[in-house]
Amino acid sequence: xxxxxxxxxxxxxxxxxxxxxxxxxxxxxxxxxxxxxxxxxxxxxxxxxxxxxxxxxxxxxxxxxxxxxxxxxxxxxxxxxxxxxxxxxxxxxxxxxxxxxxxxxxxxxxxxxxxxxxxxxxxxxxxxxxxxxxxxxxxxxxxxxxxxxxxxxxxxxxxxxxxxxxxxxxxxxxxxxxxxxxxxxxxxxxxxxxxxxxxxxxxxxxxxxxxxxxxxxxxxxxxxxxxxxxxxxxxxxxxxxxxxxxxxxxxxxxxxxxxxxxxxxxxxxxxxxxxxxxxxxxxxxxxxxxxxxxxxxxxxxxxxxxxxxxxxxxxxxxxxxxxxxxxxxxxxxxxxxxxxxxxxxxxxxxxxxxxxxxxxxxxxxxxxxxxxxxxxxxxxxxxxxxxxxxxxxxxxxxxxxxxxxxxxxxxxxxxxxxxxxxxxxxxxxxxxxxxxxxxxxxxxxxxxxxxxxxxxxxxxxxxxxxxxxxxxxxxxxxxxxxxxxxxxxxxxxxxxxxxxxxxxxxxxxxxxxxxxxxxxxxxxxxxxxxxxxxxxxxxxxxxxxxxxxxxxxxxxxxxxxxxxxxxxxxxxxxxxxxxxxxxxxxxxxxxxxxxxxxxxxxxxxxxxxxxxxxxxxxxxxxxxxxxxxxxxxxxxxxxxxxxxxxxxxxxxxxxxxxxxxxxxxxxxxxxxxxxxxxxxxxxxxxxxxxxxxxxxxxxxxxxxxxxxxxxxxxxxxxxxxxxxxxxxxxxxxxxxxxxxxxxxxxxxxxxxxxxxxxx
Numbered sequence: 240x241x242x243x244x245x246x247x248x249x250x251x252x253x254x255x256x257x258x259x260x261x262x263x264x265x266x267x268x269x270x271x272x273x274x275x276x277x278x279x280x281x282x283x284x285x286x287x288x289x290x291x292x293x294x295x296x297x298x299x300x301x302x303x304x305x306x307x308x309x310x311x312x313x314x315x316x317x318x319x320x321x322x323x324x325x326x327x328x329x330x331x332x333x334x335x336x337x338x339x340x341x342x343x344x345x346x347x348x349x350x351x352x353x354x355x356x357x358x359x360x361x362x363x364x365x366x367x368x369x370x371x372x373x374x375x376x377x378x379x380x381x382x383x384x385x386x387x388x389x390x391x392x393x394x395x396x397x398x399x400x401x402x403x404x405x406x407x408x409x410x411x412x413x414x415x416x417x418x419x420x421x422x423x424x425x426x427x428x429x430x431x432x433x434x435x436x437x438x439x440x441x442x443x444x445x446x447x448x449x450x451x452x453x454x455x456x457x458x459x460x461x462x463x464x465x466x467x468x469x470x471x472x473x474x475x476x477x478x479x480x481x482x483x484x485x486x487x488x489x490x491x492x493x494x495x496x497x498x499x500x501x502x503x504x505x506x507x508x509x510x511x512x513x514x515x516x517x518x519x520x521x522x523x524x525x526x527x528x529x530x531x532x533x534x535x536x537x538x539x540x541x542x543x544x545x546x547x548x549x550x551x552x553x554x555x556x557x558x559x560x561x562x563x564x565x566x567x568x569x570x571x572x573x574x575x576x577x578x579x580x581x582x583x584x585x586x587x588x589x590x591x592x593x594x595x596x597x598x599x600x601x602x603x604x605x606x607x608x609x610x611x612x613x614x615x616x617x618x619x620x621x622x623x624x625x626x627x628x629x630x631x632x633x634x635x636x637x638x639x640x641x642x643x644x645x646x647x648x649x650x651x652x653x654x655x656x657x658x659x660x661x662x663x664x665x666x667x668x669x670x671x672x673x674x675x676x677x678x679x680x681x682x683x684x685x686x687x688x689x690x691x692x693x694x695x696x697x698x699x700x701x702x703x704x705x706x707x708x709x710x711x712x713x714x715x716x717x718x719x720x721x722x723x724x725x726x727x728x729x730x731x732x733x734x735x736x737x738x739x740x741x742x743x744x745x746x747x748x749x750x751x752x753x754x755x756x757x758x759x760x761x762x763x764x765x766x767x768x769x770x771x772x773x774x775x776x777x778x779x780x781x782x783x784x785x786x787x788x789x790x791x792x793x794x795x796x797x798x799x800x801x802x803x804x805x806x807x808x809x810x811x812x813x814x815x816x817x818x819x820x821x822x823x824x825x826x827x828x829x830x831x832x833x834x835x836x837x838x839x840x841x842x843x844x845x846x847x848x849x850x851x852x853x854x855x856x857x858x859x860x861x862x863x864x865x866x867x868x869x870x871x872x873x874x875x876x877x878x879x880x881x882x883x884x885x886x887x888x889x890x891x892x893x894x895x896x897x898x899x900x901x902x903x904x905x906x907x908x909x910x911x912x913x914x915x916x917x918x919x920x921x922x923x924x925x926x927x928x929x930x931x932x933x934x935x936x937x938x939x940x941x942x943x944x945x946x947x948x949x950x951x952x953x954x955x956x957x958x959x960x961x962x963x964x965x966x967x968x969x970x971x972x973x974x975x976x977x978x979x980x981x982x983x984x985x986x987x988x989x990x991x992x993x994x995x996x997x998x
Contacts, residue, residue, distance in 0.1 A: 244438070244439055245304075245433075245436050245437070245438055245439075246436065246437065246439045247427075247428075247430065247433045247435060247436050247437075248328065248331040248332065248335055248351055248427075248435070249335065249349075249351050249427065249428045249430070250430050251319070251351065251439065252319075252350045252351050252353050252354075253350035253351075254350075254430070258312060258317055258441070259312060259317055259318075259319045259441070260316065260317030260318065260350075260353065261316070261317065261318050261319070261353035261354070261355070262310075262318070262319045262320075262321065262328060262332075262353065262354045262355070263318050263319070263320050263355050263356070263357050264320070264321065264325050264328075264329070264355070264356045264357060264358055264362075265320040265321075265322075265357055265358075266357050266358055270358065270362075270399040270400040270403065271325070271326065271329050271356075271362075271399075271400040271403045271404060271407075272326060272399075272403060273287070273326050273329070273330055273403065273407060274402065274403025274404055274405070274406035274407040274410075275399075275403055275406070276406060282533075283464060283467050284406075284407065284410055285410070286467045286468070286471060286533075286535050287330070287467045287470070287471075288334075288410060288411065288414050289414070289471065289535075290303060290467070290470045290471040290474055291303075291334065291435060292414055292415065292418070293471070293474050293475075294434045294435055294474050295423045295426045295427055295434050295435070296418070296423070297434075297474075297477075302432070302433050302434040302435060302436060302477075303434070303435060303436075303470050303473055303474045303477075304436050304437060304438070304470075304473065304486060305327050305435065305436070305437040305470060306437060306438065306466065306490070307323065307324070307437065307438045307439075307440055308321055308323065308324030308327065308328065308437050308438065308439050308440065309321065309322045309323040309324065309440050310322055310323075310324070310439070310440070310441055311441075312441045319441065320357075324437070327437070328354070329354075329404070329407075330407060331435065332351070332354045332366075333404060333407050333408055333411060334411055334427070335349075335351055335427065335428075336352075336369055336370070336373070337381070337408060337411045337412065337415065338415070338420050338423050338424040338427060339424060340373035340374065340376060341376050341415075341420040341424075342376075342420050342421045342423075342424040343376055343421075344424065346370050346371075346373055347370075352370040354366060355367065356400060358400065359398060359400060361392070361394070361395055361398045361400075361401060362398060362400040362401060362404075365395065365398075365400075365401045365404065368388075368390050368391070369385075372388065372390060379416075380412075381408055381409070381412055382405045382408055382409045382412070385405065385408075386405075464508075464512060465508035465509065465511055465512040466508065468512060468515070468534065468535060468538075469489065469511075471535050471538070471539075472485075472515075472535075472538050472542075473485065473486050475538055475539045475542045475543070476542045476553055478544045479542060479544050479549050479550050479553055480553060484557060485553070485556070485557060488557070488560065488561070489511070489560070492561075492564045493511075493560045493561075493564065494507060494511075495564075496560070496563045496564055496566075496568075497510050497511055497514075497606065500602075500603060500606050500607065510606040510607070511606075513605060513606050513607070513608075513609040513610055514559075514560075514605060514606050514609070515534075515556070516534055516609060516610055517605050517609045517619075517624065517627075518555070518556045518559050519534060519537060519538055519541060519556075520624075521555075521624070521628050521672065522541055522552040522555060522556070523537065523541060524668050524669040524672045525548070525552070525555075525669070525672065525673075526541075526546075526548060526552075526669075527669045528669070529665055529666060529668070529669070555635075558631075558635050559631050562631065562634045562635065562639065563602065566639075568600060568601075568602035568603065569600045569602075569603060571602075571641050572599055572600045572601055572602065572603075572630075572641075573588065573599065573600070574588060574641040574646075575588055575589070575599075575630070575641050575645065575646055575649060576588050576589060576590070576591035576594065576599035576601075577589065577590055577591070577599060578590060578591060578594050578598075578599050588646070589646065589649070589650055589653065589716070589719075589720055590720050590722070591626075591653065592653075592657055592722065592725050593620055593622045593623055593656070593657070594623075601623055601626055601627040601630065602627070604619050604623055605619055605623075605624075605627055621663050621664075621665070621668060621671075622656040622657070622663065624668075625652065625656060625668075625671060625672060625675045626649060626652060626653065626656070626675075628672055628675060628676065629648070629649060629652050629675040629676060629678065629679035630645070630649065630679070632675075632676040632679045632680055633645050633648070633679040633680060636679075636680045637679075637680060645679070648678055648679050648682060648683075649679070650716075650719070650726075651678055651683050651698050651702075652675045652678055652679065653726060654694060654698060654719060654725070654726025654727070655675075655688075655690040655691065655694055655695060655698065655726075656690070657725040657726050657727075658690070658691045658693070658694035658725075658726060658727055658797070658798075659690045659691040659694065661691070662689065662690055662691055667689055670689035671689045671690065674688060674689050674690065683698055683699065683702055686699070692800075693729065693799060693800035693801070693803075694726070694727060694729075696800070696801075697727065697728060697729055697801065700733065700801075701715060701728065701733065704733050704735070708735040710735065710739075711733070711735050711738050711739060713739070714738045714739040714741075714742035714743075715728065715733075715738070715742075717742050717743075717746055718731065718742045718745060718746075721745070721746060721749065721750070722789055723749055723789055723792045723793055723796060723797065724793075724796060724797050725793070725797060726797075727796075727797035727798070729797070729799060729800065729801050729803075729804050729808075730795075730796040730797065730804050730807055730808050730811050731808065731811070731812070732808060732812060737812070737816075740815075740816075740819045741812060741815040741816070741819060743819065744815040744816075744818040744819040744824075745811075745815055747818065747824050748814075748815070748818050748824050748828070749792070751824070754824050754825065754828065755782065755783065755792075756855055756858065757825060757828040757829065757832065758782060758814070758828060759781060759782050759783065759851075759858050759863075760828070760832045760851075760852045760853075760855070760858065761814045761817070761827075761828040761831045761832050762782070762810045762811065762814050763810075763835075763848050763851050763852045764831050764832050764834070764835030764836070764848075764852050765809070765810040765813040765814055765831070765835070766806055766807075766809055766810035766813075767806065767810075767848060767872065768781075768795065768806060768807045768810035768811070769781045769795070769865070769872070770794065770795055770798075770799065770803070770804075770807065772794075772864065775870060776870040777866055777867070777870050777915065778864055778865065778866045778867075779864070779865050779866075779867065779872060780794045780795055780863055780864055781795065781858070781863040781864075781865060782795050782796075782863055783858070783860065783861060783862065783863035788861060788862070788863060791862060791863030791864075792863075794863075795807060795863070796811065813831075814828075814831060817830065817831045832852060835852060836849065836852060836853055843979045843980070844972070844977050844978075844979070845977065845978035845979070845980070845981055845982065846873075846972070846975075846977055846978070847872050847873050847874065847876070850891075850892070850895070850982070850983060851891070853983075854891075854895040854899070854983060856891070856894050856895045856898045857878070857891035857892070857894065857895050858878075858891075859878065859889065859891075859894070860878035860879050860880055860888070860889060860891075861880045861881070862879045862880060862881055862882055864878075864879040864882060865877065865878055865879070865891075866879070866884060866915035867915065868915055868916055869916075873934065873975065874892065874932060874933070874934050874978075874982070875892075875915070875932065875933075875934065876890065876891050876892065876915075877889075877890060877911070877915045877919075878890070878891040878894070884912065884913065884914055884915065885912060885913075886912065887910045887911065887912055888910070888911055888912065889909065889910065889911070890909060890911060890919045890932065892932040892982070892983070892986070893909045893919060893921045893930075893931070893932060893986075894909055895983045895986075895987075896921065896930075896932075896983055896986035896987050896989075896990060897909055897921060897990070899983055899984070899986075899987035900986075900987040900988075900990045900991045900994075901987075901991070902990060902991060902994045904924070905923060905924055905925065905994045906921055906922060906923050906924060906990065906994070907921070907922045907924060909921050918931060919931055919932075920940065921990065923990065923993055923994060923998050925947075925994075925997060925998060926942035926944065926947040926950075926951075926997070926998040927942050927943065927947075928940065928941065928942045928947065928951060928993055928998045930986070930989065930990055930993075932982070932986065933964070934976070935964070935966060935967065935969065935976070936964050936965050936966040936967040936982075936985075937964070937965040937967070937982075937985070937986050937989055938963055938964055938965075939951070939955075939960060939963050939964070939965065939989075940963070941963070942998065947997075947998055950993075950996040950997055950998050951993070951996070951998060953996060954989075954992045954993055954996050954998070957992065958988070958989060958992060960989075965985065965986075965989050967980060967982040967985055968980045
């Protein structure tokens with residue numbers, strides 16, 4: 240393989256050592272494609288021509304480079320048959336042709352016109368006719384003129400290469416017809432200050448072109464989006480990158496970094512482009528801007544030398560690439576993050592809860608998925624962007640090593656991100672980026688935050704207590720790393736004496752979903768731990784006992800301020816103290832529950848907590864959400880499977896009555912929909928008799944048939960039903976009437992008796 244040299248299209252043929260006398264696109268190449276009219280190619284064509292126009296219009300010596308052109312040079316004839324570069328060479332041929340004939344250049348005297356196609360005889364003849372019969376210099380519609388010529392054959396309208404060439408000529412005309420074409424011609428033909436150049440790598444005596452084509456995997460297709468973007472970007476940054484640092488490294492050391500992340504096509508273009516897009520968005524956030532639209536225009540604006548921070552942004556981009564040179568990013572991030580659910584300490588990686596399918600290598604996630612979406616959600620999320628930006632900030636300013644200091648700072652950032660689902664929005668990204676970079680470089684110091692205020696305050700509190708009591712670090716980290724809490728400890732007293740014991744108990748109790756049914760009962764046995772879900776206090780959030788619904792437990796234990804969780808914190812602490820005795824978890828939970836029920840039964844005070852604690856069926860709702868009539872938890876509740884009342888839900892009292900009665904399908908399975916103040920009836924199938932739970936007992940709606948009415952009267956007489964009401968004995972409590980007998984047993988006895996009478 241010969242040495243490469245930098246050349247221009249005008250100098251390619253007959254220039255240099257004169258070894259190349261003509262260019263022929265070989266049969267093994269496919270049709271010219273940069274003139275296709277599909278949306279993607281149209282955008283690529285427009286961007287590429289804009290890069291060329293900018294390079295020709297600028298009076299700068301740097302110009303732009305179009306990477307390598309590989310080709311087999313035939314000894315004797317001096318014919319270059321490009322194996323890689325067909326698309327770029329064809330576009331450059333058409334651009335030279337357009338500018339030359341418009342500038343009045345005698346095409347017959349130009350060596351570069353020895354350009355042809357061997358793919359089709361029609362394409363070869365078309366190239367010759369373009370050179371031999373150019374339009375008038377002042378032609379206002381060159382493609383129309385060409386189609387009107389006698390030498391233009393009608394059948395050429397079916398030739399894809401010719402049609403693509405005509406589309407490219409039309410686009411060139413639209414882009415360049417108002418320019419000073421004479422000046423542009425001298426600029427593109429200037430060998431001393433090349434505006435557009437490429438590396439030519441001639442290949443001699445290495446076998447047939449067909450074999451070389453296969454060996455080198457020549458693309459034979461238009462420039463990729465990355466190649467077009469890179470060419471334009473290099474032109475944009477030329478004034479602020481006179482040494483061409485970016486251009487040299489992206490084709491060298493940086494390419495080596497990205498090679499392990501290549502796709503199935505063994506090309507790293509997509510991965511490089513994703514990383515560049517990520518860095519450009521980060522730089523925009525650093526400027527305090529949110530930008531939309533084509534990345535080319537955004538990059539031009541960002542690196543424009545009139546932007547006072549343009550050089551800072553370029554330095555950031557270069558550093559963000561350089562920092563991974565000679566580094567295995569996967570190994571680096573494996574020291575920081577894990578997707579495992581086991582408790583961790585400061586000496587090991589922390590769970591990255593936002594990682595999908597165990598993908599904790601943020602660099603890999605970025606170069607593989609940045610820009611992809613699932614619906615309106617970014618696959619490489621805002622949270623992961625902030626964490627990667629924080630790691631880059633630390634590597635730039637503090638150390639390239641992933642030590643305990645970085646892990647601790649990223650832990651704080653992870654906690655803030657996971658607690659800020661409502662705050663993390665695109666419009667807040669500039670402020671959040673600035674904050675995570677400060678934390679990564681300086682630690683948690685500022686008391687002004689763009690993240691969730693309650694979580695930020697708790698991070699400050701944890702830091703202060705740990706500074707005084709470093710022995711609680713393991714307990715703090717173990718709790719933070721559970722999938723329920725995810726960094727939030729507002730449900731815990733940060734007491735150095737009790738926290739380690741309670742942390743161990745929490746991990747044991749909540750780590751096994753089989754315990755959850757008893758956990759809800761045990762917590763209720765201590766205190767009314769549920770959290771209001773809305774300002775009107777119409778609904779309340781409990782943890783759930785089935786289906787592994789983490790979201791319901793997070794809503795109870797990990798969302799909100801310390802003040803808002805005071806009652807929850809008391810219940811949780813007492814429950815964990817019971818579990819922390821060393822007995823099996825289920826033993827401690829059962830003891831706490833039984834003790835609470837015994838106390839209520841001795842006092843004969845049965846409130847809603849008693850019933851939800853005693854009857855498992857009253858805690859079956861999959862969402863953990865309960866609506867209470869008039870905003871109160873009492874004897875009229877709706878237990879939701881989903882989050883809204885317009886879906887089917889249970890009345891927990893009627894459900895427990897039905898199940899405790901054992902009458903099964905003699906009554907309709909009690910599902911309901913509608914507002915919490917609506918009537919909810921348990922219906923007996925034989926007669927249509929209905930029963931509903933009221934504050935003072937059970938209301939009975941009689942059947943329509945006379946024979947059933949007599950049966951109902953018989954039951955009413957036996958059970959003491961008066962005026963359609965089966966009363967529940969009650970006495971006055973501090974705020975409300977309290978049952979002095981178990982209303983579930985009373986209700987179950989009632990419908991059992993009704994069913995026994997044939998109702």
